Amino acid sequence: MAKDFKKISIFAPELGGKARDGLCTDCGISRMGDGKACGKACQFIQPDYPTSERRVHGRIAGANVGEEAFFGVTRSMQRARMAVPAEGAQWTGITTELAAELLRSGAVTAVLAVAPDPDDRWKPMPVIVTHPEDLASCRGMRMGYAPTLAALEPAIADGHRRIAVIGIPCQVYALRQIEAELGLERLYVIGTPCSDNTTTENFHHFLSLLDDHPEAISYLEFRADYRVELRFDDGRKPRVVPFLSLPISQLADDFFPLTCKTCVDYTNRLADITVGYMGGDGDQWVITRNARGTEMLDALGDRLKVKPLTDKGKREGAVKGFLANTERAAGGMPLRAMPDWLRPVVSFLQPRIGPRGLEFSRARVEMKAIESILHLRRAHPARVKNMVPDHVWQVAEKYGLTRQDGE
Numbered sequence: 001m002a003k004d005f006k007k008i009s010i011f012a013p014e015l016g017g018k019a020r021d022g023l024c025t026d027c028g029i030s031r032m033g034d035g036k037a038c039g040k041a042c043q044f045i046q047p048d049y050p051t052s053e054r055r056v057h058g059r060i061a062g063a064n065v066g067e068e069a070f071f072g073v074t075r076s077m078q079r080a081r082m083a084v085p086a087e088g089a090q091w092t093g094i095t096t097e098l099a100a101e102l103l104r105s106g107a108v109t110a111v112l113a114v115a116p117d118p119d120d121r122w123k124p125m126p127v128i129v130t131h132p133e134d135l136a137s138c139r140g141m142r143m144g145y146a147p148t149l150a151a152l153e154p155a156i157a158d159g160h161r162r163i164a165v166i167g168i169p170c171q172v173y174a175l176r177q178i179e180a181e182l183g184l185e186r187l188y189v190i191g192t193p194c195s196d197n198t199t200t201e202n203f204h205h206f207l208s209l210l211d212d213h214p215e216a217i218s219y220l221e222f223r224a225d226y227r228v229e230l231r232f233d234d235g236r237k238p239r240v241v242p243f244l245s246l247p248i249s250q251l252a253d254d255f256f257p258l259t260c261k262t263c264v265d266y267t268n269r270l271a272d273i274t275v276g277y278m279g280g281d282g283d284q285w286v287i288t289r290n291a292r293g294t295e296m297l298d299a300l301g302d303r304l305k306v307k308p309l310t311d312k313g314k315r316e317g318a319v320k321g322f323l324a325n326t327e328r329a330a331g332g333m334p335l336r337a338m339p340d341w342l343r344p345v346v347s348f349l350q351p352r353i354g355p356r357g358l359e360f361s362r363a364r365v366e367m368k369a370i371e372s373i374l375h376l377r378r379a380h381p382a383r384v385k386n387m388v389p390d391h392v393w394q395v396a397e398k399y400g401l402t403r404q405d406g407e
Helices: 049-057 094-105 132-138 148-157 169-181 200-210 291-298 316-329 340-353 358-379 381-387 390-399
Strands: 076-082 110-117 120-129 162-167 186-191 217-222 227-232 239-242 273-276 284-288 304-307
Touching: 049 169, 049 390, 076 094, 094 110, 094 132, 094 162, 094 186, 094 273, 094 291, 110 132, 110 148, 120 132, 120 148, 120 200, 148 162, 148 169, 162 169, 169 186, 186 291, 200 217, 273 291, 284 291, 316 358, 316 390, 358 381, 358 390
Parallel strands: 110 162, 162 186, 186 273
Antiparallel strands: 076 284, 076 304, 110 120, 217 227, 227 239, 273 284
């Protein structure tokens, strides 16, 4: 299917194949060959994280070893930023700079990533990048489904045997299940944590609720200080919106698909290195998981500035409140029982006394585990037994969610 990709260094918008229905994030596997690899590769069928962790990292995550119960196998974990932030980056550009350095050094000859669709800056478009300077076009956030793994076939057909992939957890899990069959000399995996996805069309509706001129919004980020930051390309100054002031009640119940509501890997446990915001407390949060991850991070040298991790506040109250709201929502968007007059007060207090740094990350992982179990029990109770791995049960147990009969 190499013919379906345009033969230029970065853009590869035309995809063949067809995504399967149901619990599917269209990672790209179903668009490859005859698509039968989905049966063993899909995270939403019967994920086996211990076997995969042992194969990828050389060991499994320790349930009682430091932070590994929450975040997966960890060699090192730090708060970091590029000394010179990259223009157009969502944060400072660590993710794309890791990939660019792999191309510069010759460690890889191609990087699979996503860039904005030429007709819609928020729509992700899978690309094969062969020149480091072209990774600048991949900076920033996209919303929507990106069958990135479908680019493996044309990349390999073009002779690339040393490849890097930038992907989200459900893509990376699938990649790891077919890795041995690709015939690659070297594979580097740069992961970003899950941040909940939706269709590009749904996202445009969300933007329209945030601003009277949504077409001018050029940047949106859910920050660790409980605010969403918006930037504009029409000359207006950036503004921030507290989480509690977001128009959640105006979104459809299925705004977030069931796949995102039942994700069992929020921190990209099978990537060589994970780069995200949750534990960064204003910077980025970097988890190296194996020798390849350490190699990539070390290659940045003094271009990367690191700080000690922070760990502030208490998460239990917030997580318990999330549990109660999710149960009451009965499959829809989490309900908010807080009266309007109290929202500004809580919005003021959250970034000051709420969980920050690692405690914020633990809270998000626990919330995701709770959400996954509750939504699966409601929508697909027969799947709970096979879809929910031990590491999810371990963090949910603290809040009274344990296996029931048949699970």
